Amino acid sequence: MSRYLRRLSVTILLLLAINPGLLAADTEESSEGTFDIMGKVLDHDYVEVVGVKVYLPRILLVDGDWYFYANTKSALESGEFMETEEAGLVRSDGAQIVLDMSITSHLIYVWLGIILTLLVTIWAASRYRRGVGAESEPKGAMHNIFEVLFVFIRDDIAKEFITPEKYRRYVPYLFSVFMAIMFMNLFGLLPWAASATADLTVTATLAGITFFVTQFSGTKDHWRHVFAFPGVPGWSRIILTPVEILGLFTKPFALAIRLFANMLSGKIMIVSILGLIFIFTDMFGAYVGVGSSIFWVLLTAALYFLKALVALIQAYVFTLLSAVFIGMAAEDHHHEDDDTAVAHAQTVEV
Numbered sequence: 001m002s003r004y005l006r007r008l009s010v011t012i013l014l015l016l017a018i019n020p021g022l023l024a025a026d027t028e029e030s031s032e033g034t035f036d037i038m039g040k041v042l043d044h045d046y047v048e049v050v051g052v053k054v055y056l057p058r059i060l061l062v063d064g065d066w067y068f069y070a071n072t073k074s075a076l077e078s079g080e081f082m083e084t085e086e087a088g089l090v091r092s093d094g095a096q097i098v099l100d101m102s103i104t105s106h107l108i109y110v111w112l113g114i115i116l117t118l119l120v121t122i123w124a125a126s127r128y129r130r131g132v133g134a135e136s137e138p139k140g141a142m143h144n145i146f147e148v149l150f151v152f153i154r155d156d157i158a159k160e161f162i163t164p165e166k167y168r169r170y171v172p173y174l175f176s177v178f179m180a181i182m183f184m185n186l187f188g189l190l191p192w193a194a195s196a197t198a199d200l201t202v203t204a205t206l207a208g209i210t211f212f213v214t215q216f217s218g219t220k221d222h223w224r225h226v227f228a229f230p231g232v233p234g235w236s237r238i239i240l241t242p243v244e245i246l247g248l249f250t251k252p253f254a255l256a257i258r259l260f261a262n263m264l265s266g267k268i269m270i271v272s273i274l275g276l277i278f279i280f281t282d283m284f285g286a287y288v289g290v291g292s293s294i295f296w297v298l299l300t301a302a303l304y305f306l307k308a309l310v311a312l313i314q315a316y317v318f319t320l321l322s323a324v325f326i327g328m329a330a331e332d333h334h335h336e337d338d339d340t341a342v343a344h345a346q347t348v349e350v
Contacts, residue, residue, distance in 0.1 A: 041198055041267045043071050044105045048192045052314035056108070057089070062091050092207040111197040117176055120146065145314050147176055153178055157320055162327040166217075173213060177206065178319040181259070185311030188267050189304060197314070198264040200256065207256035218329040251325050255318060260282035262314050266307045 030107050046055045047221075055071035069075040076083060091098055124146045128134045138144045153175045158167040181197060182223055188195030196202045224230060226244045276296050281289030 011243060019217065021294070025245065041194065041216060041264060041271070043194055043199055045102060045196075047108045049106045050192060056103040056105070058089075059101040060089075060096055060097050061101070062095050094163050105194055106196045106199045106202060109184055109187050109194060112187065114181045114184045118178040120179065121176075124150075149173055149178070157323045161320075161323040163331055166330050167327075170213075170217075170323070174323055177210075177322060180316050181206065181318055182315040183264060185315060186308065188263065188311070194269055195263045195311075197259050198267055200260045203256040203260040206259070206318070207252035210255060210325065211252040212247075213322075214251075214325045214329045217326050219332055221332050222329045240349065251321075255321055258316055259318050262310060266303075266310055270300055270303050270307065 006237055010054055048054045051230055055073065058067070058069040058075050060067045060069075060075075067075070069078065072083075072089065074087065075081040079094065080092055081089055083089050087096060120142075124133075124143065127138075127143060133143060133147060138147045154171050158171045158174050162170055177236065182195045184196040184202070187193045188198065197206075226248070227237075229243055231241065273296055277289050280292045288350075311313075
């Protein structure tokens with residue numbers, strides 16, 4: 001492993017040595033010579049692939065009228081819109097955008113994550129239909145990895161936290177969520193790409209889906225524990241009912257924030273450490289920046305392995321907690337009658 005890290009460091013050093021002004025040039029592109037960290041993690045109206053920017057369509061609703069443009073530049077060139085520092089893109093008469101349905105970079109990576117999940121699942125299903133993995137052992141690394149992940153989600157998550165009679169119906173959802181989040185997280189490892197899960201709107205949408213699945217899976221007994229509280233004094237319901245209702249929403253809120261914060265902080269950390277090369281170059285010159293880059297590149301490489309691990313862990317945690325919440329709502333509790341409960345208590349005391 002150390003051999004590969006050394007090769008990576010040497011490659012970057014050689015590139016910078018060929019053009020010592022490269023670091024300074026990149027720094028000058030940002031405002032006032034600063035290194036724009038947040039610009040690397042925020043959503044954009046373009047998607048970048050190997051340094052090439054592809055600008056995305058803009059779909060805007062203003063005062064009941066829809067506007068469709070190939071990209072932001074087309075919208076500005078049409079004369080119907082202008083760009084301001086305070087509000088961003090607005091109509092030329094000053095009217096604000098009511099609804100922005102434009103395609104963005106994070107949305108592209110969400111679609112890619114979903115498409116990859118579908119392709120991998122369809123590919124594996126076709127092999128199982130042919131008997132590969134069903135009548136014989138799985139063949140190939142991809143098939144083995146797929147089966148390990150699927151069996152893990154089914155047996156160690158769904159079956160573990162959802163009742164035996166109901167867990168099978170939730171396996172497709174839990175497996176799809178795990179795979180899609182895993183792909184979206186891993187996209188962030190690409191230097192030009194972004195983690196869609198570092199966007200709160202994406203994680204909130206995923207958590208919202210889990211929320212609706214959970215509530216529609218709720219049994220009568222689940223709702224009794226939210227509003228009625230069997231065996232609890234009536235006066236205490238004044239306190240318990242609002243708390244339980246609030247708890248219905250805090251669970252998905254925690255899902256969204258946990259995934260969002262972990263993926264955003266990981267990307268910021270990597271960009272910040274690499275940004276130290278630019279900072280050292282700006283403060284002490286290009287050669288000092290090149291010399292210090294050995295340490296920063298090695299540290300970044302180590303963080304990449306950590307971020308890859310975190311990407312898998314966060315997909316697992318989101319899926320696990322989704323299964324826990326669904327299992328709690330779908331579970332049937334068996335309550336004893338009051339007389340039976342009292343008799344049982346008296347027997348225990350004797």
